[in-house]
Amino acid sequence: MEQLTIILFWLALVCGVLSSLGYSAYYAAKADRWIHNFLGFGGATLAFILLLAVIFTRALALGVTNTAGPFTVSIIISAFIIGIFLLIEAIYAGRSRKVKALGMFMLPMAVVIQYAAWHTYKLTRPLTEQLRSVWVGIHVTFAVLAYASMTVALALALIYWLQERQLRNMHKKKPGKIFRKLPSLEVADDIGSKTIAFSFTFLTLVLATGAIRAEMLPQWAAWYQDPKILMAAATWVVYGSYLLVRTTLGWQGKRANIFAILGFVVAIATYLIGNSSFVQQILPTVHSYGGGLG
Amino acid sequence: MHIIVAGLSHKTAPVEIRETVTFPEQILSDSLHVLTGYPSVCEAVILSTCNRMEIYVVATDPEKGKDNITQFISDYHTLDRDTLQKYLYFHEGTSAIRHLFRVSSSLDSMVLGEAQIQGQVKKAYDMAFECQGTAAVLNRLFRHALLAGKRVRSETEIGESAVSISYAAVELAKKVFETLDGRTAMLIGAGEMIELTATHLVSNGVKHVIVTNRTFERAEALAEQYKGTAVKFSDFFDHMVHADIVISSTGAPHHIVTKDHISKVMQKRKHKPIFFIDIAVPRDIDPAVAKIYNVFAYDIDDLDNVVQTNLEERKKAAEIAEDIVESEVGNFSAWLATLEVAPLISTLRREAEEIRQKELEKYLRKLPNITEAELNTLNALTSAIINKILHKPIVKAKESANRKDGYLHVESLRYLFDIQDEEAESEASAPGLIELHSKPIGD
Numbered sequence: 224m225e226q227l228t229i230i231l232f233w234l235a236l237v238c239g240v241l242s243s244l245g246y247s248a249y250y251a252a253k254a255d256r257w258i259h260n261f262l263g264f265g266g267a268t269l270a271f272i273l274l275l276a277v278i279f280t281r282a283l284a285l286g287v288t289n290t291a292g293p294f295t296v297s298i299i300i301s302a303f304i305i306g307i308f309l310l311i312e313a314i315y316a317g318r319s320r321k322v323k324a325l326g327m328f329m330l331p332m333a334v335v336i337q338y339a340a341w342h343t344y345k346l347t348r349p350l351t352e353q354l355r356s357v358w359v360g361i362h363v364t365f366a367v368l369a370y371a372s373m374t375v376a377l378a379l380a381l382i383y384w385l386q387e388r389q390l391r392n393m394h395k396k397k398p399g400k401i402f403r404k405l406p407s408l409e410v411a412d413d414i415g416s417k418t419i420a421f422s423f424t425f426l427t428l429v430l431a432t433g434a435i436r437a438e439m440l441p442q443w444a445a446w447y448q449d450p451k452i453l454m455a456a457a458t459w460v461v462y463g464s465y466l467l468v469r470t471t472l473g474w475q476g477k478r479a480n481i482f483a484i485l486g487f488v489v490a491i492a493t494y495l496i497g498n499s500s501f502v503q504q505i506l507p508t509v510h511s512y513g514g515g516l517g
Numbered sequence: 518m519h520i521i522v523a524g525l526s527h528k529t530a531p532v533e534i535r536e537t538v539t540f541p542e543q544i545l546s547d548s549l550h551v552l553t554g555y556p557s558v559c560e561a562v563i564l565s566t567c568n569r570m571e572i573y574v575v576a577t578d579p580e581k582g583k584d585n586i587t588q589f590i591s592d593y594h595t596l597d598r599d600t601l602q603k604y605l606y607f608h609e610g611t612s613a614i615r616h617l618f619r620v621s622s623s624l625d626s627m628v629l630g631e632a633q634i635q636g637q638v639k640k641a642y643d644m645a646f647e648c649q650g651t652a653a654v655l656n657r658l659f660r661h662a663l664l665a666g667k668r669v670r671s672e673t674e675i676g677e678s679a680v681s682i683s684y685a686a687v688e689l690a691k692k693v694f695e696t697l698d699g700r701t702a703m704l705i706g707a708g709e710m711i712e713l714t715a716t717h718l719v720s721n722g723v724k725h726v727i728v729t730n731r732t733f734e735r736a737e738a739l740a741e742q743y744k745g746t747a748v749k750f751s752d753f754f755d756h757m758v759h760a761d762i763v764i765s766s767t768g769a770p771h772h773i774v775t776k777d778h779i780s781k782v783m784q785k786r787k788h789k790p791i792f793f794i795d796i797a798v799p800r801d802i803d804p805a806v807a808k809i810y811n812v813f814a815y816d817i818d819d820l821d822n823v824v825q826t827n828l829e830e831r832k833k834a835a836e837i838a839e840d841i842v843e844s845e846v847g848n849f850s851a852w853l854a855t856l857e858v859a860p861l862i863s864t865l866r867r868e869a870e871e872i873r874q875k876e877l878e879k880y881l882r883k884l885p886n887i888t889e890a891e892l893n894t895l896n897a898l899t900s901a902i903i904n905k906i907l908h909k910p911i912v913k914a915k916e917s918a919n920r921k922d923g924y925l926h927v928e929s930l931r932y933l934f935d936i937q938d939e940e941a942e943s944e945a946s947a948p949g950l951i952e953l954h955s956k957p958i959g960d
Contacts, residue, residue, distance in 0.1 A: 254673045254837050319695055390692055391807065393819045397826045403678070407695040408790065473787030476811060 224284035228277055232298075232341070235273035239305070239334040242266025246326030250404050263326055264312070267305050270330075274302035274337070288350045291360075293498075296367060297340030301333045303371035307421075311375070311414055321406040322414070328378035353443075358436040365429045370490065372422035373462075377487045379415035380480040383408060387477060412476050416469060419483060423462045430459060443509060450506040454493040461486040518559060518654060518856070519579045522613040523586040523605055524571030527627050530604035538594055538601075540565040542644070549650040552589050557581040560655040562645040564620075566637045568627050573617060575654045579609050614849055617658065618842045621666035623675070630675035630831045635666045653928060657852065665845040672841060675834040678827035683714040685823040686794045686815075687721050690762055693792050693813050698722035703760035705753065705774075706767040707735040710796050712742075714764050719743055727760060729753040731767070754778055758785045764794045765801040772803040779806045794820070858914050858927050864936055865911070869903045 245262030252259060277298055282290045308329040315322040353359075382405050389401045390408070405411075433455075437446035446452060465482035468474040495502045497510035525538060540548050540563050552561045552572070560575040572590070576582025587605065591598045608616045619625045621638045642659040645651045651659070670676055679688040690697060702723045704711050707730040715726060726745030730736035733749060740747040748756045757763060767773060774793075783791070793814035795802040800816055807814040854860075877899055881887065887895075910930060917926040930936075 253833060255671060386692065390689075390813055393689075393815060393822060398823055399826075402692065403674070403830075407692050409693065409695045413695075473789060475788065475790065478788075478810065 224280055228280045228284060231273050231277045231280060232337075232344075235270050235277060236334065236337055238266045238270035238273060239301075239330060239337060240266075242270055242326070243330040243334055246323065246330055250324055250327050250400065260323075263323065263330075264309075267309055267326065267330060270333070271302055271305045271309060274298055274305070278302070285347060288355065289347050291350055291354070291363075292346055292348060293343040294340050294346060296363065297336055297343065299364070299367045300371055301337040301340070303368055304329055304333045304336070304374055307372055307375050307418070311418075315410065315414065319406050319410045321404060322410065324405050325375075325378060325382065325414075328381065329375060332374060332378070353440055356436055356439075358432050358439075362429060362432040362436060365425045365432065369422050369425040369429055370494065372418050372425070373487050373490050376415050376418040376422060376483050379411050379418060380483040382406065383411040383415065383476060383480055386411060408476060412479075415483060416466075416475075416479070419462055419465055419486075423459070423466060426455070426459050426462060430455060437509075446509065449508050449510070451493060451496040451508040451510040454489065454496055458486060458489045458493050461489050518575050518577060519582060519609055520573070520613045520654065520658065520853075521576055521579060521582045521586070521607065521609045522571055522573050522616055523583060523590075523607050524564075524569060525604045525606065526569035526571070526625070528625075529606055534600075534604050535568070535570065537596065538570050538590060540570065545644050546648045548593060549645055549648045551593065552586075553650050555585040555589060557585050560645075560652050561650045562641055562655055562659060564638060564641040566634070569620070569625075571620070573613070573655060573658070575652075583607055583609075611846060611850055614658065614853075615842065615846045617662045618665045618846055618849075619839075621662040622669040622838055622842055623666070624669075624835055624838055624842065628680060629828075629835055630680075632670075632676050635663065635670070638666070639663055653925060654853070654856070658849065661845065661849045665842055668845065669838040669841050673834040673837045675831055675838055678823075678830055680824055680827050680831065682796070682817070682820045682824060683710070683717050685820040685827070686714050686764070686796075687717045689794075689813075689815060689820070689823065690718075690792050691721075693790055694761065696722060697762070699724045700761040701725040701727065701759050702762040702764065703727040703729070703753070703757055704739065705729055705763065705765040705801065706797070707732075707739045708766050711764055711766045712739065714794065714796065715739075715743060718762065718764075723762065725759075727753075727756050729756070754782060757782050757791075760791065761789075762792045762794070764796065766795075766797040767801050769797070769801055770799060772801060774802040774806065776803055776805045776809065779809055779812060783809055783812065796820070855931070856927060858917075861927060861931060861936065862911050862914060865907060865930075865934060868934075868936075869907055873899050873903050 242263050242265070245259050245264075245266055248256075249259040249263055278290075278295055281295065308325060311325065312322055385401050386405050386408055389396060389398065406414075430452075433452065434446070437443045461482055465479055465486060468482065469479050496506055497508045525534060527535070530538075545563060545565070549561055549563060552558055552563070552574070557576045557578050558574050559577065562573045564571045564573070572586050574582055574586060576585070587598060587601060590596065590605075591601050616625070617638075621635055623629065623631050623634045626634055638659070642651070642655075642663070646656070679685040687697070694700060697718060700723050702715065702718050702725070704715055704726065707728060715723075719726065726740065726743040727748055728736040728740040728743075728745055729748045729750050730739070731750050733747065736747040736750075739745075763774075765774065779791075788811050790811045790813065793802055793806065793812065795814065795816045798817060802814055802816070804814070804816070806812055877895070881892075914927055914930055
């Protein structure tokens with residue numbers, strides 16, 4: 224079974240790489256070729272399924288309590304990034320084919336995260352008593368969903384920025400690939416805001432489920448002083464601000480995207496607390512077990 | 518049979534000639550009947566657009582065919598044959614096929630990649646089809662040509678980007694707003710250029726048009742054209758709040774839309790993105806407006822920039838398109854080759870001979886004591902039967918190959934004997950022939 228996990232892992236990685244190439248070729252090509260679409264979409268779908276299979280076979284091989292470590296978490300992030308992208312592509316296929324360009328950012332990102340996970344493959348430690356709870360399972364799954372959609376939102380903010388820069392410098396810059404192949408500002412902004420609303424919802428649920436579990440444990444009475452939890456609350460505030468300025472001030476596009484980018488930076492900082500041994504020394508947190516699970 | 522095209526286009530003939538030699542829809546049916554009445558013309562399609570007039574025929578003989586077409590045009594339009602000959606170009610065979618494929622892919626058009634020609638080719642073909650001017654060859658040729666055109670459109674970016682100023686405005690707007698469906702456009706001024714751009718916007722989905730002009734009557738007239746509203750020039754900024762797209766082209770010597778104006782407008786519309794096109798020279802809109810958050814403003818030079826780049830892109834796309842056309846020409850030529858009568862006859866003979874030998878071998882086993890002389894007789898007898906049976910169909914096929922609708926007979930011969938394409942014949946069609954022959958013998 225463990226052999227199978229490893230085979231599936233590398234197969235998924237190959238599919239991810241092929242899909243990245245497919246989407247990049249779609250962007251770079253002068254003509255619309257079915258092979259690029261086939262490679263991009265097919266590779267991504269296959270990679271998504273294989274990643275889920277990796278999680279499943281690993282859980283079968285080692286038992287759930289032993290698998291819930293950094294490797295699995297990274298694989299789930301990678302799978303969810305691809306999954307969210309595929310969902311977006313499916314929903315927006317009728318409105319704008321150019322949404323495919325997002326794949327050029329998302330797939331390589333998923334591949335890098337998956338490859339980085341390989342280095343933690345051997346890191347298996349049984350879960351501590353406090354972590355053996357349904358609440359923790361939900362908490363981590365939601366956190367991963369939130370992180371994955373934040374990544375997608377960041378890529379969309381990047382696309383928006385590139386397209387706007389092109390549109391504002393029309394007299395200096397000839398319209399090139401960015402103009403032709405990246406989605407319009409409206410679509411980039413629309414998907415971006417929906418992705419962030421999605422992310423914000425799960426972020427809220429992460430905080431809630433975390434608090435519920437912490438309340439169950441008497442030794443964690445002071446959980447709200449934990450640096451990681453405070454940082455997570457800050458992330459929540461930033462993404463909340465994104466949604467707030469959009470709805471109240473009408474700040475679409477560039478101004479709102481400042482919050483999207485800032486939110487991602489804060490989210491990364493939140494992730495590092497408890498997961499990076501260096502940060503852990505400065506800021507000890509209740510979230511420090513089995514690097515990557517924090 | 519030979520595929521021939523004769524035509525004249527913007528590349529070979531001046532407009533005086535092009536406007537004389539046209540076949541408008543009303544007379545197309547009649548002219549097709551006249552054309553197919555010529556002795557060597559089997560099938561015909563007439564393609565007549567404002568930039569070209571082309572006649573596609575299938576003829577029994579290439580030289581006679583060309584002569585017939587020239588005669589037809591000069592008679593029909595009472596034109597001197599010699600003058601006409603100066604402007605006509607001819608292609609035949611593969612070159613004619615390629616020509617049609619290039620035309621329907623708009624590689625031969627005045628504006629590379631323009632979209633109309635496909636519809637025009639389809640219409641020309643439909644007309645000829647209805648008038649029974651076409652049969653097997655031109656039916657297949659034109660359907661294939663439309664397919665090639667479609668492939669070129671979908672697999673290259675040849676028709677994707679705008680190559681006119683007014684369309685470039687639409688293309689730019691679609692980079693800010695994904696679609697123009699249901700948007701509101703404001704027109705400042707009521708000139709010709711504004712009208713052209715507005716027409717493009719409306720055909721791309723713009724729902725509501727607000728028109729303002731110094732002379733209010735002209736604004737009203739233009740507004741009526743798009744079922745929009747006309748507003749007074751003195752207070753058009755109040756209405757700009759509702760507009761997503763603003764096009765300006767007035768004769769004003771100075772900026773009429775300034776940064777201050779737009780800042781106020783933007784605040785009122787809660788910073789919803791707005792798109793300005795300034796096609797006036799001198800400019801109506803202060804370029805500083807473009808610095809405001811969520812304001813996208815362009816002048817005529819920006820649009821021209823887009824057009825120039827797009828033209829270059831089309832030329833690049835055309836290179837890919839030529840490859841597609843070439844491969845489709847190959848496909849069609851392969852099919853056409855199967856219509857030739859000579860290879861069909863030799864295949865037919867060879868297959869019959871194969872059957873004869875096989876059957877002979879089979880029955881010889883039952884006659885172990887046969888003498889040399891008897892064997893020779895038997896050989897001669899069976900050969901004679903085969904040749905006699907095949908003689909008439911072969912003679913008829915040869916005859917009909919030179920007749921108007923001959924290839925139809927050739928087609929049916931191929932069908933009845935179940936003869937596949939020449940490349941695959943050795944394995945595929947032999948069993949079919951045995952079945953066909955053994956049945957009557959068995960009965």
